[in-house]
Amino acid sequence: MSEENIPSTRGAVDLSALAHHSPQATGTTDSAAASWTTSLDEASFEQFVGLSQSVPAIVSLGSPRVQVSADLDAVLRRLVDAKNGKFVLGVVDAETYPQIAQAFQAQQIPMVVALVKGQPVPLFQGPAAEEQIVQLLGQLEQLAVQQGLGGTVPPLSGTAGNTEPELPPLHQKAVDAIDAGDYAAAEAAYLEALNEKPNDHDAQVGVYQVRLLSRTQNLDLNTSRELAAQNPQExxxxxxxxDLDLIGGHVEDAFARLVSLISKLADDDRERVRRRLIELYAVVGNNDPRVAASRQKLARVLF
Structure with missing residues (x-):
């Protein structure tokens, strides 16, 4: 995910030329099963772009005649449908509808782009491992929350028979607060859940995630980078x-920056940065290989 699109969703690609019809989405899966995946043509594009005002709308530009594209679309469809409406997926045959591919300035296929409030957020080009796609969807979900798109939409085809498990009341209270952009209330709800159940891992991670969203909601990436470059000891x-690197998908860069900073600090300052790094580890997931690699580097710095 390109850093220039995070956390801002301003983009240079003009999609208005395609958004001038009143289409009907065409489902691509069995009508008996709920699906948030649809095939797109030029006529159905406007409606799909409109969905990006509610949830991230992912566009896969490829060709069913190219095996890499077909395999990728199958993985994307499964992962998106498993989110039960947090994303929608539009599959485009770029050879049949080249105008759509041109609107995204596609240089090769497959190419996958997300739309957030109508603006493009590049994800990747070429084949991608399922683990990479899962990580990108997690980052996209965080961006969606930051942009006020934390809800779901009904399936594009079929019936929603498999809904997500009901959240504990305090967790649901926190999610509702996040959807409303009230990060303080969300943190309070997660902290209350931790008070009731100190070993509630999901609540603890929720606290760290909400704090991350709160810290970054008013930051400008370019200004922050310039300030950090001018003040390396600040x-x-x-x-x-x-924080911005993590949200933007530059996980290794975020970790490396803090490990390097820790190596130059002592006492309370070192502990302050170490605690922040531990929080970011939890947000990414302690089983993530990037976390394991960074922990090894941190250990060498500390000991």
């Missing part, structure tokens, strides 16, 4: 860029 500036 802890707050380095922490801000690490």
């Amino acid at each position: 802890i707050a500036a380095q922490l801000d860029v690490a």
Whole structure:
């Protein structure tokens, strides 16, 4: 996911030329099963772009005649449908509808782009491992929340028979607060859940995620980077860029920045940065290989 699109969703690609019809989406899966995946043509594009005002709308530009594209679309369809409406997926035959591919300035297929409030957020080009796609969807979900798109939409075809498990009341309260952009209330709900159940891992991670969203909601990426570059010893500036890097998908960069900073600090300052790094580890997921690699580097710095 390109850093220039995070956290801002301003983009240079003009999609208005395609958005001038009143289409009907065409489902691509069995009508008996709920699906948030649809085939797109030029007539159905406007409606699909409109969905990006509610949830991230992912566009896969490829060709069913290219095996890499077909395999990728199958993985994307499964992962998107498993989210039960947090995303929608539009599959485009770029050879049949080249105008759509041109609107995204596609240089090769397959190419996958997300739309957030109508603006493009590039994800990747070429084949991608399922693990990479899962990580990108997680980052896209965080961006959606930051942009106020934390809800779901009804299936594009079929009937929603498999809904997500009901959240504990305090967790649902936190999610509702996040959807409303009230990060303080969300943190309070997660902290209350932790008070009731100190080993509630999901609530603890929720606290860290909400704090990350709250810290970055008013930050400008370019300003923050410039400030950090001009003040390499300024802890707050380095922490801000690490937060923005994480949300932007530059996970290794975020970790490396903080490990390097820790190596130059002592006492309370070192502990302050170490605690922030531990929080970011939890947000990414302690089983993530990037976390494991960074922990090894951190250990060498600390010991």
